[in-house]
Amino acid sequence: MTRVTPWPALDGIAYGGDYNPEQWDRAVWDEDVRLMREAGVNLVSVGIFSWALLERSEGVFDFAWLDDLLDLLHANGIHVDLGTPTASPPAWFFHAHPEARVLTRDGRTMGFGSRGMASHSSPAYRAAIARIADALAARYAAHPAVVLWHVHNEYGVPVGEDYSPASVAAFRAWLAERYGSLDGLNAAWGTAFWGQLYTAWEHVGAPADAPSVVNPAQRLDFARFTDAQLRACFRIERDAIRAHATQPITTNFMANQSWTTDLWAWGREVDIVSDDHYLWAADPDGHVGLAIAADLSRSVGGGAPWILMEHSTSAVNWQPRNVAKRPGEMARNSLTHLARGADAILFFQWRASRSGAEKFHSAMLPHAGTESRVWREVVDLGAALGRLGEVRGARVQAEAAVLWDFESFWAQDLEWRPSIEVTHQAQVRAAYEQLWRDGVTADFALPGHDLSGYRLVVVPAQYLLTMADAANLTSYVAGGGTLVVSFFSGIVDENDAVHAGGYLAPLAEVLGVRVKEFLPLREGETVSLERADGTRLTARSWAEDLLVAGAETVARYADGPAAGRAAITRRRHGEGTGWYVSTSLDAAGLAATFAAAYADAGVSASSVPAGCEVVVRRGAAHDFTFVVNHRDDAVTLDLDGVELLTGAATDGVVTVPSGGIAVVRSALPESATR
Numbered sequence: 001m002t003r004v005t006p007w008p009a010l011d012g013i014a015y016g017g018d019y020n021p022e023q024w025d026r027a028v029w030d031e032d033v034r035l036m037r038e039a040g041v042n043l044v045s046v047g048i049f050s051w052a053l054l055e056r057s058e059g060v061f062d063f064a065w066l067d068d069l070l071d072l073l074h075a076n077g078i079h080v081d082l083g084t085p086t087a088s089p090p091a092w093f094f095h096a097h098p099e100a101r102v103l104t105r106d107g108r109t110m111g112f113g114s115r116g117m118a119s120h121s122s123p124a125y126r127a128a129i130a131r132i133a134d135a136l137a138a139r140y141a142a143h144p145a146v147v148l149w150h151v152h153n154e155y156g157v158p159v160g161e162d163y164s165p166a167s168v169a170a171f172r173a174w175l176a177e178r179y180g181s182l183d184g185l186n187a188a189w190g191t192a193f194w195g196q197l198y199t200a201w202e203h204v205g206a207p208a209d210a211p212s213v214v215n216p217a218q219r220l221d222f223a224r225f226t227d228a229q230l231r232a233c234f235r236i237e238r239d240a241i242r243a244h245a246t247q248p249i250t251t252n253f254m255a256n257q258s259w260t261t262d263l264w265a266w267g268r269e270v271d272i273v274s275d276d277h278y279l280w281a282a283d284p285d286g287h288v289g290l291a292i293a294a295d296l297s298r299s300v301g302g303g304a305p306w307i308l309m310e311h312s313t314s315a316v317n318w319q320p321r322n323v324a325k326r327p328g329e330m331a332r333n334s335l336t337h338l339a340r341g342a343d344a345i346l347f348f349q350w351r352a353s354r355s356g357a358e359k360f361h362s363a364m365l366p367h368a369g370t371e372s373r374v375w376r377e378v379v380d381l382g383a384a385l386g387r388l389g390e391v392r393g394a395r396v397q398a399e400a401a402v403l404w405d406f407e408s409f410w411a412q413d414l415e416w417r418p419s420i421e422v423t424h425q426a427q428v429r430a431a432y433e434q435l436w437r438d439g440v441t442a443d444f445a446l447p448g449h450d451l452s453g454y455r456l457v458v459v460p461a462q463y464l465l466t467m468a469d470a471a472n473l474t475s476y477v478a479g480g481g482t483l484v485v486s487f488f489s490g491i492v493d494e495n496d497a498v499h500a501g502g503y504l505a506p507l508a509e510v511l512g513v514r515v516k517e518f519l520p521l522r523e524g525e526t527v528s529l530e531r532a533d534g535t536r537l538t539a540r541s542w543a544e545d546l547l548v549a550g551a552e553t554v555a556r557y558a559d560g561p562a563a564g565r566a567a568i569t570r571r572r573h574g575e576g577t578g579w580y581v582s583t584s585l586d587a588a589g590l591a592a593t594f595a596a597a598y599a600d601a602g603v604s605a606s607s608v609p610a611g612c613e614v615v616v617r618r619g620a621a622h623d624f625t626f627v628v629n630h631r632d633d634a635v636t637l638d639l640d641g642v643e644l645l646t647g648a649a650t651d652g653v654v655t656v657p658s659g660g661i662a663v664v665r666s667a668l669p670e671s672a673t674r
Contacts, residue, residue: 008147012389014344019044033076040382051085074145087153097124103164116159120229121170133240141245156260189217223410252309256293262406273301276310281323294340299444305343314362328659339615339626394619400456404444408464419520421541424461431460439606456601462489470506478574482601512550512571519543519561527560537589544582641666
């Protein structure tokens with residue numbers, strides 16, 4: 001078997017972005033490569049939306065312009081991430097294969113003129129993507145510029161689910177393989193409810209729009225099926241490339257910004273994890289969402305360094321209000337991704353487009369040209385990354401984990417749940433943000449993963465929990481771990497059926513508590529909690545009537561529908577501790593509760609000033625401490641070593657200005673060298 005290169009073959013940190021020279025006259029290309037050298041660019045992504053230019057009609061290829069481009073980039077020392085253009089099939093393809101168009105859940109056929117995938121189940125589409133991927137790899141596998149292959153673009157965005165006839169037929173086949181028989185399907189979907197029993201496979205369809213809510217187990221399986229079909233399309237292209245090429249192969253995820261794909265499954269398919277991340281302008285603390293995306297990207301890759309395939313130099317163009325990044329914000333964003341495990345910092349895109357839907361999207365080379373603030377910051381960032389090459393390959397050290405389960409999220413997000421205010425996005429964000437503010441670096445994990453390496457595991461939104469995964473969490477605590485479980489967790493099994501024994505039953509042993517009844521609150525309503533020491537906490541949206549069986553009560557509801565009853569509990573189980581939080585605490589309440597859990601876990605909250613994040617990457621010989629200051633004033637920290645961006649010794653103290661960054665190289669602690 002041909003050996004796959006583990007990482008793009010270039011020195012230092014990769015820097016660059018999407019390059020779309022087909023939008024420009026040939027004379028512009030020479031200016032582009034000159035400016036790329038000035039900015040320190042060493043990697044560009046090419047060809048991602050070029051199918052119509054590469055395959056002019058079915059099986060008729062024109063590679064002359066791409067030959068010229070790759071030769072030009074190589075001659076200028078710029079490496080290439082070569083994309084397959086399959087996210088945007090040509091007009092001729094849809095003319096020849098109208099059956100390959102996507103059908104929406106409400107029965108509308110999607111038209112041409114945008115981007116996005118054709119029907120992922122279409123035989124014609126699958127044949128076409130295999131053909132173009134094979135042709136590209138056969139021609140360019142040995143080209144010296146090509147160091148990475150980039151399949152498709154943002155799977156599941158903007159099109160994920162497809163309800164076309166080809167998809168329905170494939171769904172039936174997928175279900176037959178999963179359940180083996182109609183009896184198995186009927187049992188899993190609970191079709192006795194509302195008289196939905198199936199007696200023939202041809203009666204089973206996709207969960208299209210219906211007069212009322214569609215069977216949630218069917219909806220959940222269709223989400224699983226959609227993800228599997230998208231991954232099958234990826235494998236078709238990946239395997240076509242691998243028949244010719246040894247370079248690593250990836251596709252760009254959208255961690256924390258798209259829910260169509262199960263990134264844990266996708267992480268096992270790619271050679272390197274890569275991610276696209278864009279700040280949500282409406283979020284004043286968007287840097288916290290950025291940290292979530294970075295930590296998730298690292299986690300689905302097993303902790304290995306990853307590629308930031310896209311982010312923006314300034315504003316995007318597709319949000320309701322596209323707020324420009326402030327001076328220095330682009331560098332903070334970029335180096336936060338680097339701090340959290342990225343070894344490549346890339347943007348969409350190199351040169352701003354004059355035409356098309358994304359002409360107002362920022363770029364490395366903006367419409368204003370080289371006299372702009374953005375261009376100056378792009379050049380400065382390239383120089384900074386050039387000074388940080390020795391960080392490459394170092395790994396982030398995390399002592400906590402937050403559970404992140406796409407299948408549970410798919411199930412929780414379906415209709416007719418107890419409260420529209422209870423969403424996995426809000427629950428995960430609240431828990432992670434508390435860890436972030438406490439300076440506790442966290443990985444993400446699945447409930448079935450080996451969690452023994454973490455002192456603390458937080459379960460903010462595990463609505464769907466299998467019995468096997470519950471046993472794993474129970475064993476984690478018995479072995480000495482600290483588990484913090486939030487409300488509306490452990491409710492249903494893998495088929496979205498409530499667990500026998502009721503809510504929270506799978507975790508009753510480890511938590512010493514069950515839920516007798518959900519008590520959602522009205523809009524705007526809050527409840528108060530009282531701890532044993534008399535301290536009052538505030539919560540909103542949700543309360544529960546708990547049956548305490550073996551746990552100690554840490555806080556009780558002081559008012560509201562569960563007044564006088566347990567709200568927060570703690571139970572010793574084996575060598576560890578299980579916490580249960582039955583309501584949506586505000587920031588102060590979360591801080592107090594997590595502080596108590598940290599004490600059980602032996603985790604120390606950071607003393608770093610609020611609004612300043614500190615992350616450590618550990619290399620073979622050194623620690624690299626990143627300090628990113630989001631505050632309006634300077635911060636001073638005790639750090640001994642060399643600040644790599646300036647080259648100056650810290651003499652034990654480093655001062656980071658408002659909005660600034662420091663990266664300090666220091667000797668490994670003695671415990672790490674034993």
